[in-house]
Amino acid sequence: MSLVLVADDEPAVLEVLSQVVEDLGHDVLTARDGEEALGLARDRRPRLVVTDHMMPRLSGVELCRRMKQEAQLKDVPVILLSAVLPQGAPEAFAFLHKPFEITDFESVIHKSLAASPEPRADSDVSPLGALGQWVARTLQGPLDTAREQLRRLEHSPAVDRAALATLEVQLQSLESVGRDLRELAWLSSADVSLTRVDTDLGQSLREAVAARGPGIRLEAPEAPVRLPLDVPRIRRVLDALLANAVRHGGATEVSLEPAPAHVTVRVKDSGPGLAPEVVARLFTPFRTDAEGAAGLELYVASELARLHGGTLSVESWPGQGSTFSLRLPRST
Template sequence: MSVVLIAEDEEAMLEIFAQVVEDLGHRTLRASNGEEALLLARTEPPDLVVSDHMMPRRTGVELLRTLRADVRLKTVPFLLLSAARPLGLEEADVFLSKPVELETFEQAVENVLRSRPARESRQEAMPGGGRVERSSGTVREEMLNWVAHEIKTPLSSARLNAQLLLRKQGERGPADERHCAETILRQLDRMNTLVTSILDAARLSEGKLALRMVPGDFTAFLQELVQEWRELQPQVEFMLKAPASRLDLPFDAERVRYILNNLLSNAVKYGGEARRVEVSLSLSPGLAVVQVRDWGVGIAASELPNVFERFHRVEVAGGHGHGLGLYIAGALARLHGGSLSVQSTLGQGSTFSLRLPLSGSVRSL
């Protein structure tokens, strides 16, 4: 049995995280703020620390840095949770974005605890207590992080409880009750998507959204993404046309995943009866070009100049988006130094083209 310290200022989230960890067979220590968590860790060194970031008296990252500066605690694994993307998140052993999936959280806890005995000692980090001065963050950015925390934390709690309810019902549970729980999850996911989009749009408009550019095999990334969609939407045929060889380029995997997920989601939603989506990867001078094509309802010529504008909704049957997805996708493409464009004919389908530079060229908006 391992000892897991959980630091979370929201009582409902603290309770659900502790319940999940205890159901996995571990003992928990519970703290409602960063200072309390530090005191508990120094009193009984845990095998794992699970901490929210935005907490009173010491943030999650500040707690992490203080533990790393303590000779007795510097090798304790740290799992950081946040609705925002705080500076310093890469210093944690694992970072999970709220709202977090139940199975993802369970797997992360088990994986970290399983690997703990083989961990090597870390080098000292942030001596002198780990308190750091704030960088040039603005009040607006702090407000955005606060909004993300205050909205996504109850969302995360509600999702985890709904997932636990579904698990307890099992396959033998009443069908109407399972349907209600699944409906709740879908609506919570829609709320989370909307909140994330609003926050990203605000950060983009203020030039506050930074990319994490890492060189990688883009072909393998695209193959993995398309396979995820095949498993997610088995009733749709996803075709991938891509070179068999590696294609190395610098890109922010999370942000490019957002762009392509948006395009693939729209292709499925507006693909009509064809139930077919084609993804292709090709090269043009200095660029990698990803095209997502469907054979669905298409977009009227009068709508095409406006599809990437903020809050614009294309008037098509079955559409219920929030008007931010393509705006954010286009802005993220430009941040990469690339572009996003569309060709479409009403009644014949659409082709969206994402162009990314083969060499790093991050731009400001």
């Protein structure tokens, strides 16, 4: 029995592929986009990855390339699936052109697993990291089931749409907790290193804003603003800042301000603002506030900024909204 990660943004295809892998006697992890797949691969270190090519946030080919750049993932075979690529990609171990026969899929799984290295024990994970991994894994199964049931309800004519929207928000919140716990486990390990590539931060920021939907004002230079970044993890920071701003309500303004030595991303909301005592512990893990337990997203975001050699700060006053500033160096 082996752990296999299957990534596809089409729910029906993801279900079929996962079922085939399970029928062969293997455990399955599922991801709905390339960035989620990369995070799960880093956390769980599967023996095999099966991925579609055309996916949001990170394509299948880009996922292959990112895995090849990481010491812990470079030897994990990847089966790339695509209806648009004629011959796959050199970074992938195997390629199947869609549509394909299930028997061909099963055959390439056997071949790929035979070439996969044996998994290594996570002896370098701290107790806190191990706890984060365990909770994230425990949440994954119920979350996948809940997501599938929610998709079925969306096609029911008699469903309460307001209740459905509320369920969607709560499910997204739980999925965010799972991602934060996986990042916490990684941050707590002894081998924490970034995979940096030369990146246009402006493009990453535009994609993050677009993913939040309309209503966010963005000011960014048209010319590329290039920095050495671990793209999925910087995207995690940007997503956290935007989600936090939208959650507080009101208008959200985002700006990208390049300077010779550094670049600053500012996310400003017109919400109720924060009291000084709240600001003082905003980036503390496992904090609580008047509404109960708060998420880990801002703590994780601040740690990811620090690993990039940058900083994450906030200015806020009651009744005047909040401005979060992510400052990153232009060189390492």
